[in-house]
Amino acid sequence: MEKSPLVKKITIWLYGLFAAAVVSVFLLFFLISAGALGFMPSFEELENPHSNLATEVFAADEVLLGNFFQENxxxxxxxxxxxxxxxxxxxxxxxxxxxxxxxxxxxxxxxxxxxxxxxxxxxxxxxxxxxxxxxxxxxxxxxxxxxxxxxxxxxxxxxxxxxxxxxxxxxxxxxxxxxxxxxxxxxxxxxxxxxxxxxxxxxxxxxxxxxxxxxxxxxxxxxxxxxxxxxxxxxxxxxxxxxxxxxxxxxxxxxKQLPLGLEFKRSDHIGGLAPYFREYLRTTLTARQPVRENYASWQNQKFLEDSVEWNKNPLFGWVNKNLKADGSKYDIYRDGLKIYTTIDSELQLNAEKAVQMHLAEDLQPKFFKEKRGRTRAPFTQHITKEQYDQIINRAMQQTDRYRILRQKDMPEDSIRMVFNEPVPMQVFSYKGDIDTIMSPMDSIHYYKSFLRASLFSMDPHSGHVKAYVGGPSYKHFKYDMATMGKRQVGSTIKPFIYTLAMQEGLTPCDLVPNVPQTFYLPTGQTWTPRTSGNRREGEMVSLKWGLAQSNNNITAWIMKQYNPQAVVNILRSLGIKSPMDAVPALSLGAPDFGLSEMVAAYATYANKGVHSEPLFVTRIEDRYGNVISTFNPRRSEASMSTTPI
Known part of the structure; x- marks a missing residue:
């Protein structure tokens, strides 16, 4: 039976609609694939999909210390x-x-x-x-x-x-x-x-x-x-x-009956092993070439030290000195690098525990006891109230809270009202963080009462840094006392001065008079350092005895035999980079040196007169495991010349 014209017409329309739908679908997917309806990745992008990979920082024993990342x-x-x-x-x-x-x-x-x-x-x-x-x-x-x-x-x-x-x-x-x-x-x-x-x-x-x-x-x-x-x-x-x-x-x-069994450990730059070291490594790798205009007026010494590091230390500013194959700079937050350091994870863990115990169980309780009830605590009673207020005000002005309020153009008296208003906060203690209510000003006083300590350990032969602790808690005390902080060295400078005597021909058994030594200063004044106690005063004593007793008379006697500049020269040859004046007060350790440079200087003795700069990283690999940089110890024989340099 032949179909009616109407049925034929409907059939043709249905087939036409179906064909149009099929063509439309194919056209739609063609347009999508061609990118006509918005971004579509090319085949090359599919073959090499880009991911933000965290840079991994490994200890020498290949324990993961932490990551640098935007996405971990x-x-x-x-x-x-x-x-x-x-x-x-x-x-x-x-x-x-x-x-x-x-x-x-x-x-x-x-x-x-x-x-x-x-x-x-x-x-x-x-x-x-x-x-x-x-x-x-x-x-x-x-x-x-x-x-x-x-x-x-x-x-x-x-x-x-x-x-x-x-x-x-x-x-x-x-x-x-x-x-x-x-x-x-x-x-x-x-x-x-x-x-x-x-x-x-x-x-x-x-x-x-x-x-x-x-x-x-x-x-x-x-x-x-x-x-x-x-x-x-x-x-x-x-x-x-x-x-x-x-x-x-x-x-x-x-x-299904088992508990979750979590061993939760969030990865961030604050927690984990060696946080001070990881932050030092991050800032060192990403350092830019020093330009004087980028430093504050009082940072001239910092500018000079960074300039030396830029020229002599391949790790300093590594991302700005090394380029990828395409000519772009490395990004430690996205390129998935693997950085192999010299840190020994077991020694690092023990070092962090040692610093904690030293402070929490010994020094800090004694300090709290000594300062309890004193009006200028934790500072000495010898400072004036004006000096005390200046210290606290400076600390207040260095806080993020103060900077934010100043950016809002809040008057100074209103800011002080905010700082004296109690608010909920979490504060540090050696038994764990404490949730409390305290005014920001009281929290400044609270944190000023905590002592700081640091630890820096290196192999004297290779220069490999084995442990690095910059303070008691990176979360609460971010200032790194291992490489950034400097303190007056005091009597720890004396072995360097005795080294000058030894290299000039004296021996540990040589006898010298144990009497006060007077220096005539360029100003026409005199200076006579004193020693504690009067043991064997007026006698002839050996240099060995003088060093063992840390006797100021004997150290001053050595200084008088030569000159302060000779002491500066020997300190420089041992790796001390901090500023120091060539003055007689060097004999008592008047200048401020950093812990890391003092450790490296002392390590020169264990290495038989060869000074090794601290080495933090041995190699860096890209995300595919290709070694892109290696780092070797920087050694130099300590020159004991008394000629000014």
Missing amino acids: RSRVEYEEISPNVINALVSTEDIRFYDHSGIDARGLARVLFRTILLQEESSGGGSTITQQLAKLLFHDPARSKWERGIQKLKEWVIAVKLERSYTKDEILGMYLNKAPFIYDAYGIKSAAATFFSTYPDSLTVEESAVLVGMLKNPSLFNPVRRPELTQGRRNVVLHQMMKARHLTRAEYDSL
């Missing part, structure tokens, strides 16, 4: 990821992952029917792992439903290209390296370290289930703040693994 992301190869993670991920996020080519038709049909037609928001999404990777690699969050719709179509195109360019294992590895967690953890390696203090290849089934479960909504399924909710989500993942036959019913029933 460390790359890990697929082979270094536990199969438990892979099984948990595929079972939960994309059960047909190994069967589709980037787009799951069954999942897509479910979304079209249940989510779009039936408006069931809880029906689940249709995104495959490959589509999720596409979203992570190339898209910012959508700002509207229309933009999200276009974005979804782009993800399909990118997912297909990814499937053509990579193996399934490579796609899983890329996704796990890119996946965002919380607490500055990006990627499976950072997440494993942050939440379980382990490595991706060592994650257990239940740990893997926790991390994979978090991917649905890391803020919601937060194991630190919402352990019960996270445990429930973990058990959902375990159940999916059982359904996929990666677990037996008995294993599932056993594992």
